[in-house]
Structure formats: structure tokens, C-alpha cells
Amino acid sequence: MKRPILFHVATRIGKDNRASSLITAYTPTLEVCPRTGGNRTPGHTRMKPRKNYPEIKPTFVTAKELTPIGSGKRTIANPIEDRMYPLMSLFDLTGKVAIVTGAAQGMGRAMATALSEAGAQLLLVDRNAEGVHNTADKLNAKAAVHDISDPAQVRELFATLDREYGQIDFLGNVAGESIMGAPEDISLDDVEQVWRNLVLGRFCACQEAGRRMLKSGGGSIVNIGSVASVTALGRGHIAYSMAMGAVVQMTRELSTEWSSSGIRVNAILPAQVLNPGLDARIAADPLLKDKFLSGIPAGRFGHPDDIRGLSVLLASDASKWITGAIIPMDGGNLACNAGGSPRKPK
Numbered sequence: 238m239k240r241p242i243l244f245h246v247a248t249r250i251g252k253d254n255r256a257s258s259l260i261t262a263y264t265p266t267l268e269v270c271p272r273t274g275g276n277r278t279p280g281h282t283r284m285k286p287r288k289n290y291p292e293i294k295p296t297f298v299t300a301k302e303l304t305p306i307g308s309g310k311r312t313i314a315n316p317i318e319d320r321m322y323p324l325m326s327l328f329d330l331t332g333k334v335a336i337v338t339g340a341a342q343g344m345g346r347a348m349a350t351a352l353s354e355a356g357a358q359l360l361l362v363d364r365n366a367e368g369v370h371n372t373a374d375k376l377n378a379k380a381a382v383h384d385i386s387d388p389a390q391v392r393e394l395f396a397t398l399d400r401e402y403g404q405i406d407f408l409g410n411v412a413g414e415s416i417m418g419a420p421e422d423i424s425l426d427d428v429e430q431v432w433r434n435l436v437l438g439r440f441c442a443c444q445e446a447g448r449r450m451l452k453s454g455g456g457s458i459v460n461i462g463s464v465a466s467v468t469a470l471g472r473g474h475i476a477y478s479m480a481m482g483a484v485v486q487m488t489r490e491l492s493t494e495w496s497s498s499g500i501r502v503n504a505i506l507p508a509q510v511l512n513p514g515l516d517a518r519i520a521a522d523p524l525l526k527d528k529f530l531s532g533i534p535a536g537r538f539g540h541p542d543d544i545r546g547l548s549v550l551l552a553s554d555a556s557k558w559i560t561g562a563i564i565p566m567d568g569g570n571l572a573c574n575a576g577g578s579p580r581k582p583k
């Protein structure tokens with residue numbers, strides 16, 4: 238990730254060798270051009286590509302362009318951070334554009350926050366207008382209010398993307414909810430609505446993103462599934478489990494179809510992550526809390542923030558060769574057989 242550099246350091250570029258070498262240390266792709274490194278325009282300096290980045294063009298840059306993230310006050314190099322910088326730059330999302338659905342709260346909001354911190358520009362969507370605007374305002378992102386279970390509204394979202402950004406590098410398909418009901422009682426309308434919400438909505442967004450990524454030469458998509466994608470939960474989860482199972486197969490099929498075009502498609506399968514809906518279910522049935530925790534060897538519920546690291550990993554070049562992966566985010570739930578005995582947390 239790009240490091241913060243104080244503006245007063247940048248204004249000294251070209252007039253002061255120390256300032257120049259600081260800039261050199263902080264940019265992964267560019268270094269100060271030795272022959273034309275002088276300040277031709279006040280506040281600008283000429284940078285040339287480092288030898289590992291022949292595709293980058295020489296350019297004039299300003300302090301602002303070098304400091305898109307953070308607001309640190311440090312003006313001298315920190316040896317540990319400098320050593321880590323080449324590695325950390327693998328996770329840099331500067332210049333990438335991402336759509337995150339379900340960004341009003343929970344894992345969608347946590348994913349959006351992490352992507353923004355890594356430098357991505359964001360178009361956030363949710364049917365909760367107040368919530369999604371709230372997230373977007375905090376992240377300096379754009380918000381759109383749509384119901385993603387309706388393909389026409391998903392296409393409207395991508396029309397906004399084309400107008401506002403003209404590119405897409407990452408899609409996070411997070412939005413969704415279920416309707417519960419016993420298999421013998423649930424109406425087919427409810428089954429269909431859950432399918433529209435979790436399967437058709439995700440697929441339509443993948444299709445729209447995929448069409449654009451095929452033209453641009455690549456991108457990354459993450460579909461949120463569930464531990465219910467691959468195991469059964471009972472307790473009225475029939476519609477949800479059937480839909481989440483489809484999300485996993487959708488991910489494998491799309492990965493297989495698009496990998497050779499540079500598009501990666503992966504799925505994250507969370508176990509129980511606290512959200513208002515889960516809180517209400519636990520409050521209504523106190524035995525449920527122990528039931529859930531007895532199946533999570535890590536001994537705690539998930540928190541929306543648990544998705545932050547995976548989101549940045551899967552959106553970034555750090556996972557360039559990872560596609561078609563179905564990744565549990567579950568405190569060990571799927572690894573543990575029903576007859577296994579997770580230790581009680583100390």
C-alpha cells in the first residue's frame with residue numbers, strides 16, 4: 238500500500254535529495270528520474286518506471302498522487318515497514334474499482350471498508366437506502382439503492398458503474414437474506430424469492446461484471462455462500478441451503494469458464510456471523526447460542542470484520558492464482574465432524 242508522505246516533504250521534491258530518496262522508497266513502481274528529476278513545475282516531479290515495471294510510463298506526479306491512503310505524520314523511513322513494503326504492495330488496490338452488494342451493514346459494509354482502506358474506489362449497493370448512504374459517506378464512495386433480486390435493478394447498477402467509473406475490477410456479492418420454513422410447509426413463492434435473492438441476483442451481477450471483465454482482460458469476483466452451501470442446518474433452512482448450494486456450483490462453473498480470461502471467481506462460506514437477524518434468533522431461543530458455539534471449535538461467533546482480510550486478499554494480486562476456491566470462514570466449523578469434540582474455550 239502506498240504510504241502517507243507529508244505534503245511539506247513532497248514540496249521539496251527535486252530541491253532536496255533527502256526528499257527525493259524518501260519518495261523513491263515509498264513508491265513500488267516509480268522512482269525519481271535521475272536526469273530530469275528537477276522541479277519543472279512547482280509541486281511536481283518526474284518519475285521513471287522501476288526496472289521491474291516496464292509497462293508503467295514515465296510521469297510527473299504530485300504529492301497527492303503519491304499519498305492516496307492514510308494521514309500519517311511520519312517523514313522518515315521505518316525499517317520494518319520498508320522491508321514489508323514490497324510484500325504489502327501485493328495487496329494494494331489503488332486504481333481498482335469494486336462493487337459491493339449488501340454494503341449497508343454486516344459483512345458487506347466490512348468488506349467495503351477493507352477494500353477502501355486498501356485503495357479501491359467503490360460503488361456500493363443495498364436496498365437499505367439510509368444504511369448504504371451511511372457506509373458510502375464514511376468511505377467516500379458512491380451509493381446505489383437497488384434490490385439485487387431483480388435483474389433489471391442489477392443492470393441499472395452496472396449502467397451506473399459504466400457512467401461513473403467505466404471499469405470494474407472486483408465484485409463482492411454479499412447481499413442476501415432467507416425466508417425460513419419447514420420443507421413440508423414453505424410456499425413455493427418463498428422458495429423462489431430466496432432463490433432470486435441469493436442465486437439469480439448473484440448470477441446476474443456475475444454476468445454483468447464478467448461481460449465487462451472479459452473485455453478488459455480480467456478481474457476478481459467473490460460470492461458469499463454459507464456453511465449451509467455444503468452441509469445441512471435443519472431448523473427451516475431448506476430454501477436457504479438449496480440456494481447457497483447453488484452459489485458454490487455457480488462459483489466453480491464461472492471460475493472454470495473464465496479463468497483463462499484472467500477472471501477469478503471464489504466463494505467464502507461463513508458460519509454464524511453476528512448480525513441483527515442472528516441476534517434476534519438467539520434471543521428468541523437461548524439454547525441456540527450453545528448449539529451454535531458447540532459446532533465452532535474457535536469458540537466464538539464470527540464478527541463481520543472477520544471478512545476484511547479475505548476480501549482484500551481475494552480482490553488483490555496477492556491471490557493471482559487462486560480461483561474456484563471455496564473458502565470456509567467458520568472458526569473451524571466445517572472441519573469438525575458432528576461427532577467431534579471441540580474444546581470449550583478457556
Ligand SMILES: NC(=O)c1ccc[n+]([C@@H]2O[C@H](COP(=O)([O-])OP(=O)(O)OC[C@H]3O[C@@H](n4cnc5c(N)ncnc54)[C@H](O)[C@@H]3O)[C@@H](O)[C@H]2O)c1
Pocket residue numbers: 338339340341342343344345362363364365368383384385386411412413414415434438461462463464506507508509510511512513514515541
Ligand atoms: N451472518 C451469518 O451468520 C451468515 C452466515 C453465512 C452466510 N451469510 C450470508 O452472508 C451475506 C451477508 O450476511 P450479513 O450477516 O452481513 O447480513 P446482514 O443481514 O447483516 O446484511 C445483509 C445486507 O444485505 C442487504 N440485502 C438483503 N437482500 C437484499 C437485496 N435483495 N437487495 C439489496 N440488498 C439486500 C440488506 O439490506 C443488508 O444490508 C448474506 O448473503 C448471508 O446470507 C451470513
